[in-house]
Amino acid sequence: MQPNYNPKDIEATAQQYWEDKQAFRAEAKSDKPKYYCLSMFPYPSGKLHMGHVRNYTIGDVLARWHKMRGYNVLQPMGWDAFGLPAENAAIANKVPPAKWTYDNIAYMKQQLKSLGFAIDWSRELATCKPDYYKWNQWLFLRMLEKGIAYKKTQVVNWDPVDQTVLANEQVIDGRGWRTGAIVEKREIPGYYLGITQYAEELLADLDKLPGWPERVKTMQANWIGKSFGVRFAFPYTLDGKDEKLWVYTTRADTIMGVTFVAVAAEHPLAQHAAKSNAQVAAFVEKCKHTSVMEADMATMEKEGVDTGLKVTHPLTGEQVPVWVGNYVLMGYGEGAVMAVPAHDERDFGFAKKYKLSIKRVIKTYDELNFEKGLRENHLLEPALLSKYRVPIAAGTEHIEEALSLYLRFDPDEDWKPSYADYGFCVNSGKYDGLIYQQAVDAIAADLKAKGLGDKQVQWRLRDWGVSRQRYWGCPIPIIHCDTCGSVPVPDDQLPVKLPEDCVPDGSGNPLHKRADFLNCTCPKCGKPAKRETDTMDTFVDSSWYYSRYASGFKSDAMVDEETNYWMPVDQYIGGIEHAILHLLYSRFWTKVMRDLGLVKYDEPFANLLTQGMVLNHIFSRRTDKGGIEYFAPEEVELVKDEAGRVTGAKSLADGSTVDYQGMGTMSKSKHNGVDPQALIEQYGADTARLFMMFASPPEQTLEWVDSGVEGAHRFLKRLWNFCVLIQKIQETNPQSDDDIQKASGIYGKHIMGSPSQYPKVARREIHLTLKQANYDLTKQQLNTVVSAAMKMLNALGEFPLYRKEDFEVILEGLSILLRLLSPICPHITHALWRELGYGDDILAADWPEPLAAALEQDEIELVIQVNGKLRGSLRAAKSADKATLEQLALAHEAVQKQLAGGTAKKVVVVPGRLINVVI
């Protein structure tokens, strides 16, 4: 055994051992229960960053832990290899995205291997390979046949200078990131996948996922957004023709408070008004430059203009003005909304801004309760006043004043959130007094009778637009023929291969210039035709890779029967940022595959662990052109205020000022990723893994700091040194108490306390800590598993070897410690397990379980509190009953001191824990 811990040697040796034994190859034939452990595959951005190390170490710990507990484990790995960064790299370095991507994969694969992950590399895949993306195309064609895929117009960001479509990420404050040009909205045709056809099932099946975090299920449910409302129409006459303006609302109870209607700029009514009204025309034009992003839509200044047109209120018959609003989107719902300024915050602000009338039609339950509470109590109670936040002195009798303060509805003042609360109708004619559901029922019935509307279920979820006007993606298998229109590529001509030698230059899709790709013959009529140049959203690639891993990689089928053995994934691990889109798309894709008879499962991921993001500082600066550039944290010097908070930064290169953007996810595009390579080279993979797991629990956001790496490494060195010592003692083959004392160097020295108690205490500590660690593993709280291993080493190291049998306690404890630590630090534990002669392969060892006999104790310590404050403690027999404990506590000097001769009002005894004396 080497006297010093040398991670380079032992890690290489351990990895070679696993390689030789093909230790992580998964076979679908097994008597053992299966465990499919999957970490989200990486985008090959160039180098791993700490988020990857965190993600894959968590997965590896769980995979190895299950392997040791007797499961048949599959842990695969691959590459989410299509995407925008490859094109950006091509623009910057003039290298084809394919070459850049394959080089990155090679480098990152070697990085992953050096971390010692228990991956079955025989199942590696890359989504940019034709044998993979062929099946994207094949399934897309099946969806087309079933009417799940279809074509319609989509709105995109258009950079007028580069003449190209921009991703949302590439639009900074309404301008193109490279050109600084003001971005325009453009409508172009594109393909959509009908995920809304599965909305009901996607929502309902969340209940079949007990192994998912509640927060993720809540987010998905809110995203799908099932709502029960009323769709109805405002009739109007235009150019002598009777027309209807349709809207949808979930608040039909407020319909009598409608004072205007707002339509999108692209709505036919707005378009009509624009023809004769220059003001409307100008506004419609201006709306072309508003953002397509929801976050921008929600925060931007709400603006509008009166079209001068009027529609008829379907129930009152009143004439209602029609406005164009920049906050109404043509693509969503009807492209028009009813406005009830009294009970909707957005409408309220809009009405006040443009001096439109506000009509109150709802009185809330709170108002009713408040009024009732006041009248019944006569006196104003503080609790009631504070609950309703009425600024009036408590205890007075000014009931009418309090009522007027709370009940006052004043459109001249600011909006109050309570205006949007549910309640009962007022100022609503025949509907007065009806509560929400009654009012909605009555109003829907009346509208239906007039043929102007009905109840309708609506979803927030929209169909999935999959067309991307980009080169580095999976080609959409469509051929455009002048005679036959859009024709699907026949199955036997799949895959439509993407040429791998293009170099994008930022001005549109290079496929447009590739005659060899573009020109083809129409499969229907045989005439010359053009290929579709749009490629698929990369979320398509990641929507089914898990089922491909789990199958035999057949060239003649998307998946095979093996997928039904491994699937669903038993543990999926990935960043919380994927909580909605990726996970929802994957669930949808699985259900489509199931309906096509390809797979037999409804849901792809049985258990989900959402890893917290690894954050680092973000620094950026505007370029001369108005675009944006990012600086890596190592390129700048922080500027801090007196409180030590980061306020800005300076470039180390030229001392110029750089903007501080706060903390954010490590990413290639923001240049704030930390490469683990230096860490691995200096300290080894085990230290990197240990530190990452110890830093915080998996689900928690982690702000990157590397202080503490030393500590993790120190622990491994201490462990190594301790094992060296133990091996030396072992080699002396001690036969007596004297032998063991001589070997451990305590012979003839005085030992404090009673040496016979030490092994018992240490052994209990080991088993108790193991119990906690095993429990933490089930909770996937891995940072405290590391603490447990540290505690065990502390316990073993503190304990003097006095009797011959004490050495057995050490050997037992050490075997527990090594096995517990092995999923986190597989290399060092592999080496030590063999060195100390426990066996050949720690992976084949049984997982340790705490022994009841080691945990037993007959006396326990109880805490004594007086009025909930800690005042002392006492030792009592484990079997002592409540009355005995109460007597002991009352007799305790600390309690006597507090009582000062008085008597206790009450004594609370919590068995095994504490006694609280109330005086």
Add this chain to the structure above:
RNA sequence: GCCGGGAUGGCGGAAUUGGUAGACGCGCUGGACUCAAAAUCCAGUGUCUGUGAGGAUGUGAGGGUUCGAGUCCCUCUCCCGGCACCA
């Protein structure tokens, strides 16, 4: 803005789910070893107060429930993730 989550010493975090707040580690301070340094080992370390035993105070802010609140309830502040073309 909307949806979801978070906030505990100088720092990362722990707390058996309402029962001893600060486990474990980092950092810092002091000491041992050394010609010296590194490494290693030992001791201390929330804050205030006290020579000391001790006392007071303390889990983002404010209020509430309880014998007892980091944990439950209400209100607020700040931070992070997502918002449909980053992946």
